[in-house]
Amino acid sequence: MTTTAEPLIEVRDLRHDIAGRCVMAAPAFTALRGEHTLLLGPSGSGKTTLINIITGLITPSAGDVKIDGKPMSALPAAQRDQLRRRTIGVVFQTLRLIGALSVRQNLALAQTLALGRSDPALIDRLIAQVGLTHRADARPRELSQGEGQRAAIARALCAQPALVVADEPTSALDDANAVAMADLLLETADATGATLLIATHDNRLRERFSRTITLAAPGVSA
């Protein structure tokens, strides 16, 4: 792999337009390995767009993103998928657990897609870490919101990615649970050696993160 000296995320002059209108303009920033980062900004500031660009799901109108030293936004689609598969785990607010599969199978599928094989021991360890051992064979629809969120975190980590990106992971939770969720993310990320990038408008998380990037709504910042 790459040397640790290289930043895991490197964002420069990033801007995205839709139909000629700027929907996101990000300040330049880098994140080293182990440097958990909170991406704060109000609704409409383009946090999700930035996350999608960083994960290679959309191509920015201008600027570039390097993930683990590789130019994500400049790569062809197949290599972009490969880079994401190998380096990034994603947690969405809507969870997106696959309903036809149990928690354990969701993790196994993510692992197989990323690594080409599944590691049941690691899956069990992760499920235990997020406190879902007793729910491992339950379907997502049988889980509570909090349980589902924990399952989604375990899934994002099960291929042991260098970077875990979470989009609004706590917005549906009350104060106590939001903080607990952030703690769980930090804990499990540290346990697997992953670096967190959390996009949120949730100021409750601010105190948990030493590093914060603030995204202003486009047109306001400049």
Add this chain to the structure above:
Amino acid sequence: MTLAGLSLAYLRDRALNTALNILLLTLSVATLVILVLFSSQLSERFERDARGIDLVVGAKGSPLQLILSSIYQVDVPTGNIPLATVDMLRSDPTVAEVIPLALGDSFRGYRIVGTEAAYIDHFGGIIAQGRVFTGNHQAVLGAQVARQTGAGLGQKFVGSHGLSGDGHEHAETPYEVVGILAPTGTVLDRLIITPVGSIWAAHGFTPPAAEGAAEAPAHTGHDHNDHDHDGDRHQDHAAEDHDHGAEGEHAAHGGGELEVTALLIKYRSSMAAVRLPSFINKQTQLQAAAPAVEMTRLLSLLGVGIDAVRAFAVLLMATSGLSIFVALYSALRQREGDMAMLRVMGARPPAIFGHIILEGVLLAAAGALLGVAVGHGVVAAAAATFPQLQDMGLTGARFEPAELAIVLAAIGMGALAALIPALKVFRVDIARTLADTR
């Protein structure tokens, strides 16, 4: 958990829908398989039994009935013809072989055929036990007859009048089993073969020959013996050694010309095909029927029905294809989020495309294989339930190449039904899907 495993998981997740789609396809595939089995086994059987027989000569009536009764032993004979016809045809230089048949009696539902040893040779019959008959009242049993009746060599049995087995018994002229044939896979397996003379004897004496349309349960109203007697009776059997003992019993037959039911003819030269049928048909009492012509006619009659059922089955198959398409299409609409998530987790579009196609193929393959199993099961059950079908040689244990084509067509249809939903994976806007479907 692989993408293939995910295909299965999705099918399991909507189990009822999956089961219904499989059932629909099973029905159409089973219908097609049953048609294939029926038509191929029956036409093969028809062909095998009629092989080597160029012409059948019998009493006037329906030519198809003549063929069915004298070659396939399924219908009632058309009547009798004078024994003199045998000699007349044997003296014809264009005829290679004439095998006479005297029908009309049966034993436990198995037809007793009065004929010559050449009849056994014609079907390639091989004596498994005992020997060929050498005189009257001796019988050689077909393999199936021996198996079903449990008759062994040296045992005696009494034939009953008529082909249905409920006629009166010719108790005074019992047959002795002298030989049992090895299975031939032809009509021979379910026949009891005896010299023509035995049949004459069973019917009382030398004169009245085998009674053709002997479906009458008892010896009443044998009016067919009355109209073809020309007064010159007994002309052909002077040398025959017949048992006249029962003559009184069969008084109704009182004095008739020796008759047979039908003649199986092999041509020596193709000239015969041109000349012989028209010559025979000009005779007042005789008709000639070519098995090839009559069976083609029968199959073309049946063919209309078979075609209709086949069209129905194909329609059913198209319906099940459409049903698989609808099921996958609506399922995938609900799964657009899953599909986007698979892409986020690093699955390439071709892999997801394959996973959706696999879902259609798995459905279709399950339906197709189940359909083949059900088809064979139904044919086997039909053969077990209806002895006539078993007599026709119908079996559920044989597979036809056409079935493979049906299975492949069904699987191809499953893949095709999945194609349009699967192609969506190449067009899906992951970012928008993830944002929209909350």
